[in-house]
Each structure stands twice: as C-alpha cells, then as structure tokens.
Amino acid sequence: MNDVLVTTLLIVTLFLLLGSGIWIGLTLAGVAWVGMQLFSSRPAGDAMAVTVWGAASSWTLTALPLFIWMGEILFRTKLSESMFRGLAPWVSRLPGRLLHTNVIGCTIFAAVSGSSAATCATIGKMTLPELAKRGYPDDITVGSLAGAGTLGLLIPPSIIMIVYGVTADVSIAHLFVAGILPGIVLAGLFSLYLGVWAMLNKDRVPPPDQVLSFAQKLGESRHLIPVVLLIGAVLGSIYAGVATATEAAAVGVVGALVLSGVQRSLNWVTFRESLLGATRLYCMIALILAGAQFLTLSMGYIGLPRHLAEFVRSLGLTPFMLMIALSIFYIILGCFLDGISMVVLTMGVILPTVQAAGFDLVWFGIFIVIVVEMAQITPPVGFNLFVLQGMTGREITWIARVTMPFFFLMCGMVLLLWFVPQLATWLPSHM
Amino acid sequence: QTKWDLPAAYPANNFHTENLEQFAQDVDKATNGKLKIQVHANASLFKAPEIKRAVQGGQAQIGEILLVNFQNEWPIFGADGIPFLADSYDESMKLWRAQKPMLEKKLADQGLMVLYAVAWPPQGIYTKRTLNSAADMKGLKWRAYSPATARIAELVGAQPVTVQQAELSQAMATGVIDSYMSSGATGYDTKTYEYIKNWYDTQAWLPKNAVIVNKAAFAALDKPTQDALLKAGAQAEARGWAMSRKANTETLEKLKANGMQILQPSAQLKTDMKKVGDQMLKEWLEKAGAEGQQLVDSYRKM
Amino acid sequence: MRRWLDLLYDASAWLAALAMIGVLVSVLASIVSRQLGFNVPGTDAYAGYAMAAAGFLALAHTLKRNEHIRVTLILGRLQGAKRHALEMWALTGGLLLAALFAFYSVRLAWVSHAINDVSTGNDATPLWIPQLTMALGTIVLFIAFVDEWVLELRGRRQVVDSEEALHNE
Ligand code: NA
Numbered sequence: 062m063n064d065v066l067v068t069t070l071l072i073v074t075l076f077l078l079l080g081s082g083i084w085i086g087l088t089l090a091g092v093a094w095v096g097m098q099l100f101s102s103r104p105a106g107d108a109m110a111v112t113v114w115g116a117a118s119s120w121t122l123t124a125l126p127l128f129i130w131m132g133e134i135l136f137r138t139k140l141s142e143s144m145f146r147g148l149a150p151w152v153s154r155l156p157g158r159l160l161h162t163n164v165i166g167c168t169i170f171a172a173v174s175g176s177s178a179a180t181c182a183t184i185g186k187m188t189l190p191e192l193a194k195r196g197y198p199d200d201i202t203v204g205s206l207a208g209a210g211t212l213g214l215l216i217p218p219s220i221i222m223i224v225y226g227v228t229a230d231v232s233i234a235h236l237f238v239a240g241i242l243p244g245i246v247l248a249g250l251f252s253l254y255l256g257v258w259a260m261l262n263k264d265r266v267p268p269p270d271q272v273l274s275f276a277q278k279l280g281e282s283r284h285l286i287p288v289v290l291l292i293g294a295v296l297g298s299i300y301a302g303v304a305t306a307t308e309a310a311a312v313g314v315v316g317a318l319v320l321s322g323v324q325r326s327l328n329w330v331t332f333r334e335s336l337l338g339a340t341r342l343y344c345m346i347a348l349i350l351a352g353a354q355f356l357t358l359s360m361g362y363i364g365l366p367r368h369l370a371e372f373v374r375s376l377g378l379t380p381f382m383l384m385i386a387l388s389i390f391y392i393i394l395g396c397f398l399d400g401i402s403m404v405v406l407t408m409g410v411i412l413p414t415v416q417a418a419g420f421d422l423v424w425f426g427i428f429i430v431i432v433v434e435m436a437q438i439t440p441p442v443g444f445n446l447f448v449l450q451g452m453t454g455r456e457i458t459w460i461a462r463v464t465m466p467f468f469f470l471m472c473g474m475v476l477l478l479w480f481v482p483q484l485a486t487w488l489p490s491h492m
Numbered sequence: 493q494t495k496w497d498l499p500a501a502y503p504a505n506n507f508h509t510e511n512l513e514q515f516a517q518d519v520d521k522a523t524n525g526k527l528k529i530q531v532h533a534n535a536s537l538f539k540a541p542e543i544k545r546a547v548q549g550g551q552a553q554i555g556e557i558l559l560v561n562f563q564n565e566w567p568i569f570g571a572d573g574i575p576f577l578a579d580s581y582d583e584s585m586k587l588w589r590a591q592k593p594m595l596e597k598k599l600a601d602q603g604l605m606v607l608y609a610v611a612w613p614p615q616g617i618y619t620k621r622t623l624n625s626a627a628d629m630k631g632l633k634w635r636a637y638s639p640a641t642a643r644i645a646e647l648v649g650a651q652p653v654t655v656q657q658a659e660l661s662q663a664m665a666t667g668v669i670d671s672y673m674s675s676g677a678t679g680y681d682t683k684t685y686e687y688i689k690n691w692y693d694t695q696a697w698l699p700k701n702a703v704i705v706n707k708a709a710f711a712a713l714d715k716p717t718q719d720a721l722l723k724a725g726a727q728a729e730a731r732g733w734a735m736s737r738k739a740n741t742e743t744l745e746k747l748k749a750n751g752m753q754i755l756q757p758s759a760q761l762k763t764d765m766k767k768v769g770d771q772m773l774k775e776w777l778e779k780a781g782a783e784g785q786q787l788v789d790s791y792r793k794m
Numbered sequence: 795m796r797r798w799l800d801l802l803y804d805a806s807a808w809l810a811a812l813a814m815i816g817v818l819v820s821v822l823a824s825i826v827s828r829q830l831g832f833n834v835p836g837t838d839a840y841a842g843y844a845m846a847a848a849g850f851l852a853l854a855h856t857l858k859r860n861e862h863i864r865v866t867l868i869l870g871r872l873q874g875a876k877r878h879a880l881e882m883w884a885l886t887g888g889l890l891l892a893a894l895f896a897f898y899s900v901r902l903a904w905v906s907h908a909i910n911d912v913s914t915g916n917d918a919t920p921l922w923i924p925q926l927t928m929a930l931g932t933i934v935l936f937i938a939f940v941d942e943w944v945l946e947l948r949g950r951r952q953v954v955d956s957e958e959a960l961h962n963e
C-alpha cells in the first residue's frame with residue numbers, strides 16, 4: 062500500500078470524525094481502528110484493549126491525576142488570590158503586568174512536575190480565573206498558558222527526557238541539567254513577547270491594582286509564603302530523597318489539603334468538589350490518552366512514522382538542513398501523535414542518522430524536547446489544547462489560534478539552540 | 493510473502509536487539525524474502541509485560557520476553573532468577589538446557605513455542621558502601637524491582653525500595669536508594685557510576701531473554717520457511733551468548749574507565765550470599781513443587 | 795428508569811473518586827514505608843490500577859456532564875433539524891466506538907482470567923481483577939451513550955454547559 066495514500070486516507074478520516082463532533086478520544090481510537098483494519102493484517106480489538114490497559118494503568122502516569130487534583134484543591138483555596146497579591150507589586154511595572162504570572166507560575170511549577178499537561182492544568186486552575194477577574198483579555202492569557210505549560214517538559218524533572226535518555230543512551234542527569242538554561246531562555250522569550258504585545262495593545266491591559274513603595278511591596282510579598290512553602294515542600298521532597306519525581310505529586314496533594322485546612326477553606330463540600338472535579342478532568346484526559354495510545358500502536362504496525370523517518374534519512378542532507386528537515390518532520394508528526402509516542406516510534410531510525418551527522422546527543426535531546434513541546438500545542442492532537450478546552454470550554458480552533466505566537470517563539474528557540482548550542486551543552490559539560 | 497511483527501522491550505543499541513535485527517535479516521535472506529520480520533525495539537509496539545500476552549493472542553507472531561518477568565505465572569519461568577543456582581555463563585547454559593523442555597511443554601499449552609534464549613550478563617551488587625559480609629548490607633536502601641530482589645533485601649536486612657527503571661538515575665542522585673543488584677551492562681546504561689562507585693561481581697544469576705513464537709502463525713508457514721526460521725533461531729542463540737559475554741567484558745571495562753570499582757566479593761560475603769541463595773532456592777522449591785525439583789535435579793546432573 | 799440510570803452514573807463516579815483517593819494512598823504508602831523502614835510490596839502497581847479505575851469508572855459521568863471534549867465548530871453553527879441530524883451522527887459514531895471499547899475491555903478481563911494472566915511486578919495480582927474496572931467503566935459509558943442517543947432521538951437531550959468551563963469565565 063502506498064504510504065501517501067494511507068496517510069491521506071487516515072487524515073481524511075481523522076478530520077471527518079473530529080469535524081462531525083465525535084468525542085476526541087473516541088475519534089483517535091476510530092482512526093487507529095480504521096488504520097489497523099485496512100492496512101495491517103492484525104486484528105485490532107484485542108491489541109487495542111491490551112495496549113489501552115497498559116497505558117491507563119502505567120505507574121509512570123500517576124503524577125498526572127494527582128497534580129490535577131492538587132490544582133483542583135488549590136483552586137478552592139485563597140492560595141491563587143494570595144499568590145497574585147504577592148506577585149502583583151513586582152510585575153506591575155513590567156509591560157503586560159500580571160500576564161507574566163502564567164509564565165512565572167509555569168516555570169516554577171515545571172521544576173516540580175515532569176509533564177506539560179499537569180503543569181498547564183495546575184497553573185491554569187489558579188491563574189485563569191484570577192486574570193479574568195482582573196479584566197485581562199482571555200486570548201493572551203489562554204495562549205500564554207498553553208505555551209508556558211510546555212515548559213514542564215524542558216525544565217527538569219521531565220518524563221520525555223527520561224524516555225529519550227534511555228532510548229538514546231544519554232545520561233539522564235546530563236539531560237536534566239541541559240534543559241535548565243534553554244528552559245529559562247524560552248520562558249524569557251515568552252515574557253519578552255508578552256511585554257511587546259502589551260506595549261502594542263496598551264488599551265487591553267488593565268491598570269495595576271495599586272502603586273506601592275518598596276517596603277509595601279515586601280510586605281505584600283508575605284502572601285507568597287503559602288505558595289513558596291507548598292512548592293518548597295514538593296521540590297524538597299524530591300531533592301531530599303524522600304520521594305521520587307512521580308511520588309512528589311502525592312506530597313503536593315497532601316500539602317494542598319494542609320494549606321486549605323490552615324486557610325479554613327477545607328470542608329466536606331470543597332473536598333468533594335475538588336475530588337470529583339479532578340476525577341472528571343483526569344477522566345477526560347484519560348480517554349484521549351487511551352485513544353492516542355491506540356493510535357500509536359496502529360502507527361507502529363502500519364509503520365508510517367518509521368517510513369517517514371527513513372525518507373528523511375535517505376535525503377543525505379547537510380547538518381543544518383537535516384536539523385530543519387527533522388524539525389519539519391517532528392512538527393508534522395506532532396500534529397497527530399503525542400510526544401512520547403513520537404520519540405519511541407522514530408528514534409530507532411533517526412538516531413543513527415543524527416549520530417552520523419555529528420550531532421551531540423545531549424544537544425539533540427534538548428532539540429527533541431522542544432519539538433515535542435510544540436506538539437503539545439499544535440492541532441488537531443495537542444494535549445495542552447485539550448486540557449485548556451476542558452477548562453475553558455472554548456473551541457479548540459480558537460485555543461490553537463491564540464497559542465500560535467508561542468508556537469513560533471518555540472520555532473525561534475530551535476534556531477537559537479542551533480546557533481548557540483552552548484545553551485544546552487555548557488552546563489552538562491561542567492558537571 | 494508473510495510479514496511478522498516482533499515486539500521487543502530494549503533499545504536498538506542493546507545487544508539483544510542487535511541480535512534480533514541480525515536474526516530478522518538472516519530469516520529474510522534464507523527465505524528469499526518470503527518471511528519478513530519487523531523488529532519493534534524499545535517497547536514501541538508493546539511494553540515488556542504485555543509482549544507474552546500479545547504473542548499468545550496473535551497480536552504479534554513473535555516476540556522477545558524476559559523469562560523471570562513471568563515467574564508469578566509459573567515458578568519455572570523464574571528459575572534463572574534464583575541467586576547462585578547458576579552463577580556463570582556455562583552453568584547458565586546448562587540451566588537453560590534443563591529448563592527448555594519444561595518451558596516448551598508449558599508454552600505449547602499456551603499456543604506458544606520458544607525459538608531461542610540468550611542470557612543477560614551476570615548480576616552483581618552496586619553499593620555505596622564497602623561490603624565485607626552480608627551484615628554490612630543491613631539498612632541499605634536497596635532497589636527491589638522483582639520478587640527475588642525484594643526477598644534478598646529482606647534476608648540480608650536491607651530496606652527494599654520500589655523505584656521504577658525510569659527514575660533509577662534520579663533515585664540514586666537524591667539518595668532514595670544506595671544499592672541495587674544488576675548486571676554491569678545495566679549499570680553502564682543507567683550511568684550508575686555517576687552515583688555509586690562499587691560493584692561486587694557476585695555473578696548471582698544470569699536472567700534470560702527468550703524469543704517466543706505463536707504456534708498457529710508458525711504452523712501457517714510452509715516447511716522450508718519453518719526450517720529456515722528454526723535454523724536462524726539456533727544461529728541467533730549461539731551468536732547471542734557470545735555477544736552477551738563480549739558485552740559483559742566491554743561494559744565492565746567501560747564501568748572501570750568511568751571510575752567504578754569492580755570488586756571480587758570476599759569469602760565471607762560469598763558464604764553469606766550462598767546462604768541467602770540456598771534459602772531462596774528452598775522457598776522456590778516449595779512454590780514450584782515436583783516440577784521444580786525435577787528441574788534442579790536434571791540441571792545438577794548436567 | 796431515568797432515576798436508575800442517573801444513580802448508575804453517580805455510583806460509578808463515586809467509585810472513580812474512591813479510586814482517585816486510592817492512587818494518593820498507594821503513593822503515600824510507598825513514601826511513608828520507605829521513611830519508616832518497612833516494605834509494602836507492589837504499591838506502584840496498586841497506584842496504577844487505582845488510576846486506571848479512576849479514569850474508566852468516571853467515563854459515563856463525565857460524558858453526562860458534557861466534560862469529554864469534542865470539536866463543536868460545525869455543530870455550533872447549525873440549528874434545528876440539521877443540528878439534530880449531525881448530533882445523531884456524532885452520537886451514533888460515539889455509540890459504536892464505545893460499544894467496541896466495552897466489548898474488547900470485557901474480553902480483555904475475560905481472556906486474562908482464562909489464560910491466568912498475572913502481573914509481572916511484586917504485587918502478582920491476577921490481572922482480570924483490576925481489569926474489571928475497565929470493563930465496568932466502558933460498559934457504563936456505552937449505556938450512557940445509548941441513553942444520550944435515545945434522548946437526542948426523542949428531542950429531549952439537554953446539553954448541560956460544562957461546570958468546569960464556568961469556573962474560568
Ligand atoms: Na519539569
């Protein structure tokens with residue numbers, strides 16, 4: 062069967078099912094089903110059940126529901142409000158003011174969480190309502206949240222780095238350290254963009270809450286204490302060796318419960334609402350993850366990602382052109398597959414090519430993480446887009462559109478990483 | 493032309509996977525392209541625990557499994573995970589010859605057949621402490637990733653800690669664990685030398701990967717293709733064991749180059765560990781019953 | 795009938811919520827046991843099973859609350875009979891896929907039981923037991939789709955605005 066024909070047929074099926082309003086997780090399963098029945102000789106149903114069960118019960122994922130629950134608890138406390146009170150005096154002089162809270166919040170939380178969806182869901186739960194209340198326009202707040210949420214992958218700890226490190230035989234510790242500078246630079250690019258946007262759209266940025274003296278600012282910062290304590294507890298549990306990065310999510314839930322107890326916002330109603338809310342939000346994501354996992358399996362059988370990777374390899378490109386070709390390759394794949402699937406399905410073919418071209422494998426790991434970050438925000442299959450659709454109820458096309466500038470910023474980050482490779486390689490070489 | 497999918501759990505650069513690739517090429521050549529085997533390395537199709545089930549159910553016609561993984565299902569699968577029962581490549585080969593007829597019978601009942609098996613390099617102890625006897629292992633934070641490694645911890649008084657492979661590096665860096673048992677190869681792959689500096693070459697056991705085939709899929713092949721497959725399997729087995737020895741020597745060299753001390757266990761430590769092994773063999777025999785006794789007897793006669 | 799169905803979705807959702815607590819408890823058990831120096835074997839596996847239960851058992855409840863996401867770009871622009879027709883198509887598609895999902899989930903647990911499939915981890919759980927949650931959850935999802943399908947057919951389906959969405963607007 063001709064690959065182009067198979068691809069066309071699957072993409073047409075995908076858009077047909079999605080466009081007609083079939084639930085996203087079921088659509089992915091449907092496309093996977095069609096692909097397997099038509100283009101592989103394997104029976105689809107049992108393979109689907111085995112692989113969906115394996116993914117849904119996989120221990121590596123347990124941090125996701127727990128972090129989502131933590132976000133639901135915090136949302137019902139005064140924590141987000143006090144976080145804003147504490148941050149406001151410091152960012153109110155910057156163009157864009159509180160818009161930067163998404164970027165700052167995600168950058169800090171990324172140091173706790175290894176997943177982009179969890180970062181997006183947890184921070185969004187706190188910032189979106191507060192920003193809306195203060196009159197910040199939702200296109201820029203939702204867009205910056207979707208973009209900054211992806212920092213969860215680049216700033217350690219990071220699930221995708223572990224997958225890549227094991228696959229490519231690269232030190233995971235080196236990868237973690239290598240992600241720090243690019244993560245901060247990318248966060249800086251996001252903030253820079255927010256600042257420029259704010260200067261060009263002065264009328265759309267609400268006025269600062271109030272103007273304060275330095276002493277008053279310091280005084281207001283006391284409101285940051287709870288959030289600092291919570292993040293400190295979660296991070297501390299990892300670095301003190303009390304919990305692994307995955308287990309730290311449970312520390313986060315307990316910490317959030319304690320905080321809401323101290324603030325007297327914990328009662329049966331808020332506990333029940335946070336628990337059921339978290340269960341539903343996780344369930345929504347789990348159905349999509351199940352469909353995505355089945356689609357990955359189907360792609361593995363049909364071999365499309367592998368063939369495409371072989372095609373890129375066969376082109377015999379110069380290193381720079383190879384990097385550009387790989388970026389395009391992963392951006393296209395990223396529209397349809399999630400990041401971890403992209404890595405496991407293609408690395409076997411891509412790694413030898415990359416090594417032959419003389420790429421540093423730690424550098425390449427950071428490159429991969431950034432293109433995987435892009436995959437989180439490109440439609441039709443982008444997990445940050447799904448999380449935000451679940452949280453805001455807005456159409457996915459709208460969310461993808463408002464996130465577009467951040468996608469281009471990440472493309473810029475890839476180029477920057479090419480011309481300044483030391484961003485990724487300097488820190489690990491000094492370990 | 494027939495196409496088979498071969499799910500495997502280890503990365504493309506692992507010697508088991510390289511051997512599988514070579515095996516697939518041999519089959520392709522020997523059958524003039526009539527049987528094409530696509531290796532899906534790195535758990536890209538099915539994860540390690542799912543592979544046996546996938547071959548059993550016909551979702552893949554052939555697959556590579558780690559035998560000890562399935563000891564909860566049937567104790568004989570776990571025979572190569574008993575410490576100090578077979579503690580060298582030669583002994584391990586003997587154990588495999590004793591194990592094979594029993595596995596063939598069991599797998600046949602499940603609609604499976606075993607094509608070949610290759611041992612992993614021998615297991616030693618990674619530890620931050622120096623060990624002179626098993627008493628020194630008391631209170632170690634010991635990674636327990638299988639029932640056997642958990643039991644060893646209990647018997648020597650170490651604290652068994654559950655840490656997944658994915659978080660091994662980080663767990664060592666932050667001190668969640670300070671010791672675990674594995675081969676030199678695993679230690680090199682996970683960069684254990686960045687955190688732990690001692691490896692005691694106890695040669696405790698050599699777990700095996702086995703390549704299993706769905707019997708119905710095998711029966712559907714014509715006779716020449718079947719023969720070609722079996723022949724390529726036998727070649728892959730011989731090649732695989734040699735590759736394993738070579739990988740062991742090479743990775744120990746590489747570990748040394750990265751600052752790991754490769755230590756021979758003291759006489760006392762050996763005696764103590766032997767005791768642990770005897771205890772675990774006894775417990776295993778209680779579980780495995782007559783079958784288990786039969787396996788151990790026929791192994792010891794070889 | 796209506797009351798029984800709603801009770802079914804709610805009961806299933808509460809089981810899912812309990813499973814969510816189960817995830818937390820399992821992970822905490824693994825942290826605490828390590829600190830206090832005792833061993834609870836298989837906490838990682840139990841956390842995984844509980845997570846699967848939380849995901850699958852809440853499927854129907856989440857559907858009824860309209861919190862499973864989909865693209866409503868075209869649906870939102872249609873009115874009256876056309877909208878009804880497209881909703882029927884989407885619900886029929888969803889219904890069929892949910893039926894497949896439920897059928898093979900039941901089969902998964904059934905085959906696991908038949909071939910005595912056991913977890914390979916320290917927990918050594920017979921896998922059909924935790925897989926029952928997947929079978930149960932997907933069956934309830936299928937029932938919920940039939941429910942929605944019939945309601946839409948009779949023109950009585952009320953699409954609730956997602957509560958989540960309201961939080962943030
Ligand atoms: Na992170």
Ligand code: NA
Pocket residue numbers: 395396397398435436437438439440441442443444
């Ligand atoms: Na995408």
